[in-house]
Amino acid sequence: QVQLVESGGGLVQAGGSLRLSCAASGRTFSSSAMAWFRQAPGKEREFVVTISRSGRSTDYADSVKGRFTMPRDNAKNTVNLQMNSLNPEDTAVYYCAAGRSFGLKYAGTYEYWGQGTQVTVSS
Numbered sequence: 001q002v003q004l005v006e007s008g009g010g011l012v013q014a015g016g017s018l019r020l021s022c023a024a025s026g027r028t029f030s031s032s033a034m035a036w037f038r039q040a041p042g043k044e045r046e047f048v049v050t051i052s053r054s055g056r057s058t059d060y061a062d063s064v065k066g067r068f069t070m071p072r073d074n075a076k077n078t079v080n081l082q083m084n085s086l087n088p089e090d091t092a093v094y095y096c097a098a099g100r101s102f103g104l105k106y107a108g109t110y111e112y113w114g115q116g117t118q119v120t121v122s123s
Contacts, residue, residue, distance in 0.1 A: 002026045004096045009117030012086055018119060020081040021073075022096030028077050033102035035110060036081050038092035038119075044093070047105040051079060059103055064090075079109040086121045093118050 008020040022034065035050035049060045051070055067085045083090065090114055092116055097110035104110070 002028055002031060002065040002098050004114035006094065006096045006114045006117040007040065009094060009119045011120045011122065013122050014087050016085055016086055016121075017082070017084045018086065019071075020034065020083065020094055020096075020117060020119070022079045022081075022114060023075075024079075024098060025094075026081060028098070030100070031098040031102070031112070032100050033098070034079050035067040035097045035104075037095045037097060037107055038090075039080060039116075043092075043104070045107045046111075047107070048094070050103060050105065057102060059105075061105075063065040083119070086119075088121045088123055092120050 001026045011022050012018050030033045033050050036048040039045040039049055047061050048064055051058045069082045069111050071080050071082050073080050096114040097113040099110040
């Protein structure tokens with residue numbers, strides 16, 4: 001199995017930035033892609049971005065394009081989510097996920113999930 005642990009969440013003012021990290025361990029070779037999803041209270045879990053195992057390919061949700069990026073990390077099996085120009089609509093619990101196919105945007109297609117990290121953006 002794969003274990004995923006998110007970190008980096010917190011409180012930030014609108015227009016500010018946060019960087020989330022996801023550390024993966026276990027049988028990471030079984031996963032060909034990782035992704036970030038987010039879920040606000042009372043809402044469905046929504047896709048944010050997915051990245052291939054090689055890190056060469058990424059696919060962002062339209063709502064975060066131009067604001068969120070996935071900077072390189074020297075640590076193996078670690079993915080980062082750099083969130084810039086945050087607004088209150090970005091407030092949610094952010095989850096790291098791992099799956100077998102790159103490019104999938106539905107939560108149900110991912111096999112492994114972290115516990116999530118809270119991101120709160122104030123007005």
